[in-house]
Amino acid sequence: MGSPSTALPERPDRYVFQADPGADPRADPDRFRAAVRDWLADALAGEFSGLRGAGGPGREHEAFDERLAWDRHLAEAGWTCLGWPVEHGGAGAPLAHQVIFHEEYARADAPARVNHFGEELLGPTLIAFGTPAQQQRFLPGIVAVRELWCQGYSEPGAGSDLAAVRTRATLDGEAWVIDGQKVWTSLAHVAHWCFLLARTDPDQQRHRGLSYLLVPMHQPGVEVRPIRQLTGTAEFNEVFFTGARTDADLVVGAVGDGWRVALGTLAMERGVATLGQQVGFRRELDALVGLARRTGALADPVLRDKLVRARIGLEVMQAHARRTLGSDAPGVASVSKLVWAAWHRGLGELAMEVLGAGSLVAQGEPYDLDRWQRLFLFSRADTIYGGSDEVQRTILAERVLGLPRPVRP
Ligand SMILES: Cc1cc2nc3c(=O)[nH]c(=O)nc-3n(C[C@H](O)[C@H](O)[C@H](O)COP(=O)(O)OP(=O)(O)OC[C@H]3O[C@@H](n4cnc5c(N)ncnc54)[C@H](O)[C@@H]3O)c2cc1C
Known part of the structure; x- marks a missing residue:
């Protein structure tokens, strides 16, 4: 694969949504879909063609x-932060247009984006809770993909039980001084900044006394140690903060009110990208059917049945996602998470069945896995991150069914 230039091309046609089709024909959803499709086809035909998938x-x-350069290319044309308000550097696109963009993006097999944490989590959090100064300082860097972010919530003793966070931040004149350890911090090794939850009032317990801080990663007090996964790759990390510093005004929301802001960020995890994700799932299933056809596995009636069931599951999941998009009704997010995570993990298992005994052997040294082996292993994580299955079921039990909280010893 070549190395595309990171120079940004001139794009006088940067996309900003206009409600009036007279001002921009792309206001019409069908015209918009065609415009996105054409742009992606054109952009993925040239220097970025090697990045498909x-x-x-x-x-x-x-x-x-190369994917970073691709994201900056998208940014220049106005395809990043589509749903953000125009005054914050977004395109002000309505939900229907955002959905179309994500569907077409997945359909084109365009490369996975590199700044999910900035665009989908921190940016909307700053728009909702940040000060004007914080918005002006950070949002343009996210829109242009100049600054990458990571999420510092989980700790060795605080995953599902996030309120148990022990990382401390103490005010020292004009700066917060941060000490503690985070874990499972995805993409921390490439991030410029981290949004993290720290205890700023040691006299308070649990969710009280926490604050939401923005911390620069490139400083002596921050050490990032990659964690090698079952897949053989290392995309998440342990992060150690030892006297790390950040400016006193880089607290989002009030000091001590970090829990509310952190939950606000979590609520944004399930954005419109979900529909694009499902187009990606469909591509994976289609590819698996193609593999089964090539290997002769389709002759097995049990495997044929499982592939058909996978397709039915996908249709049901997609219908549910479309019907509930943008809904904040209790339990909707939990049902979606449970359904897609189980489906995707099941697809990984099915892929191993299609491959048969060969799935047990690496393709080469050292530990060279193919896409199906990686899918099988990594999809085990789907039922953990973003709230584990058990946590989602507890939410449904307590908030939807109104079951009593279990008595904990
Ligand atoms: C691929 C991946 C990427 C991640 N990226 C990030 C990231 O970028 N930033 C970040 O901050 N975190 C990240 N995480 C961490 C993720 O949020 C946590 O793994 C998750 O919150 C679970 O926490 P834990 O791993 O500490 O498990 P624990 O909370 O210790 O849970 C262990 C098991 O016990 C179960 N359990 C826990 N409490 C209960 C309960 N009350 N009732 C019933 N069962 C329970 C859980 O369901 C789970 O099966 C990532 C995780 C993964 C897998």
């Missing part, structure tokens, strides 16, 4: 620098 969960190491 690159990256994504379990494969974040693939062509990272």
